[in-house]
């Protein structure tokens with residue numbers, strides 16, 4: 001007799017679980033920071049006069065395309081994800097969602113996202129969105145099983161959304177646009193080398209050829225982290241140079257400070273190569289990026 005309400009409750013719980021599974025497939029935590037980057041690039045490109053509608057359009061469109069790429073990434077990696085502790089409980093390897101339904105969901109998100117970008121902010125952001133999708137899904141994802149250079153390709157895919165944000169409001173890519181791309185590109189090396197070290201056993205089990213797997217001593221991961229942090233320090237200063245006669249010293253000094261913070265965290269990881277310094281480096285990377293982005297916003301638009 002009581003099976004009616006119980007069934008309804010069960011069904012509601014199942015729908016709720018499925019919705020949260022589909023959301024999980026889109027890797028929402030990474031997406032939030034990525035979309036903040038897109039927004040900041042669009043803001044910088046607007047030279048202090050942001051077109052709010054275009055800004056919102058490029059955020060929405062990029063969110064859809066990025067979500068689609070994350071869904072497809074998990075459709076292709078299901079066997080590896082099943083073998084790794086960090087990913088085994090994801091919706092597809094755990095069997096909560098089928099690969100087919102997920103691929104359909106990802107395709108829908110991607111098609112809507114690219115069409116939305118085309119219709120609202122134009123060809124260039126849509127084109128770069130499509131290229132980034134292909135790079136992440138069809139080049140980076142299979143490359144993880146082949147060579148540690150996969151991270152370099154992944155970092156290009158991770159940084160390209162900066163150009164989507166920029167091109168949505170400004171058709172000309174200047175030195176600041178290149179610097180924004182470079183900041184996000186180089187930031188990913190210390191960010192990911194810390195993760196690659198922390199999950200090295202997992203990655204090895206999943207057949208992923210990360211630097212921390214092919215060189216178990218951690219030296220190569222450390223070198224990648226330190227080199228990335230050094231390059232990051234240099235490129236983060238560039239947006240402050242602006243017109244040579246009036247460099248923004250305030251911005252440049254604070255960027256240098258942030259760069260040194262990342263370099264010290266990377267150096268400590270390189271010299272110790274233990275979980276403690278890796279965790280500190282990952283934490284430092286997640287503190288650094290929002291601060292550096294905030295600095296870019298307060299950088300005067302005349303630069």
Ligand code: HEM
Nearest residue numbers: 029030033034037086151154155158159188191192195286
């Ligand atoms: C080569 C490129 C990248 C790789 C391989 C990578 C990989 C990862 C992985 C595996 C985690 C999960 C760590 C954990 O479970 O403890 C993570 C965390 C995170 N990543 Fe990245 N990432 C990359 C680029 C990016 C980019 C471009 C962004 C955004 C701008 C980003 C933002 C984040 C954030 C916010 C977290 C913390 C949230 C979480 O724990 O899921 N990452 N990254």
Ligand SMILES: CC(C)=CCC/C(C)=C/CC/C(C)=C/COP(=O)(O)OP(=O)(O)O
Nearest residue numbers: 065066069073129132133136154157158161
């Ligand atoms: C517009 C568009 C298509 C944007 C996509 C950009 C994007 C999602 C960048 C993230 C960068 C990246 C390589 C993350 C790690 O993936 P991973 O597969 O190594 O992470 P995992 O091991 O947790 O699955």
